[in-house]
Amino acid sequence: MSKTEKRQVPPALKQVLRFDEEVTKRFVLWANKFLPLRSLRIHYKALEITCHGIPWFAFWIAFTWLFNNSSLVQMQVNMLIGLFLDIIFIAVAKAYFRRRRPVANTDDALGQIGPDVFSFPSGHASRAVFVAYFFINLYQLPVLCVPPLIAWVTAICLSRILMNRHYILDVVGGICFGLIVAWIISFIWLDADAANYLMSFLSDDKIDGGDYHV
Template sequence: MAEGSPKRRPPTWLQEILSADEELTRKFVVWGNSLAPLHSLRKHYKALEVTCHGIPWLAFWIAFTWLFNNTHLIGLQVNMIMALILDIVLVAIAKAFFRRRRPLENKKDAFAEFGPDHFSFPSGHCSRAAMVAFIFIFLWPIPIFFHLPLLAWTTALCISRVLMQRHHLLDVIGGVVLGVIEGLLMALLWIGDSNAMWIMSFISDEKIAGAEYDV
């Protein structure tokens, strides 16, 4: 683009969609803040934000995998690390491509925000939450009585991203859709326990207790 030339603008139809999204987001925030239960929880949104940040999640699963090399968990551990890396990469690429600005009312006090994180679409927190829920419901099923708390956490996280004015509604929807797509990709890429054991043995140069290896 030549110096001094105007920046490219989205097509008119897309501008109209984004404008409508911004207006609906503002109305949703006003409505949410008018409800006493939601308004009283605003001080907890920052803590909820940290519960699904990519860095703590990845650090936790790497440490958990390294410290607890249980044969019954190794498949989940290796696949979860792979899924988190996939999510971080796809969200970073999407944000760098779309470069949508966060809502004007957003306060720049987010935890560990850098690089493409400054952009709004899609919500990485929502994609990660949706992907984790997909994994624990469909790919590595946890007992059914844990499903409701898991879905409640995912829903609360998505709502809080809008009420904190970190994201517009479409950012959250896009994040959830991306998270489901990531879950489907993980269903295709899922590494079996024996291969997960081999990977961990190769990385750590140690044999996992209880595992069997061909010699």
């Protein structure tokens, strides 16, 4: 195949994508007409930052290094592995599918990095679903934390569409990817000894109170 030759999209898939674009456009117009969402655009941006891959990864690494308590290490390490898998899966998928973002989208500096210029699947939706699944099913937080987590995930997914960052199918795809990453982590879940060993191997400092502390 010539380098200048564009990849051909199957006719059936073209129809699905066009339908997705039309439904997304109508949904955004409806939402902006009947709900006071246009005036709340600043909150969309705040939601976007709370689930962006770069801040999440940087924050979690800092959290893991600063709070190296043995009671937290298992959760920290498994979450870090999940975040890493999520970033890799989404980057590979976006680079492969290369679906352009909605025409109405206005990218920022972070949205111009690498495969993030593409639309499918939504990395924000994937990350939000994985994080919520992690803290609801794998490392259970108190039940009072569940409603805010569900509300956050829902707000993230809706805001990606209403900001014209993604089409509806992009968000659905992101949700599926997030569940896949969560299931992988549940399958390979590191126990406390393995997590402490991995942390002690990667760090010059030993875990306080851990089996490998010296």
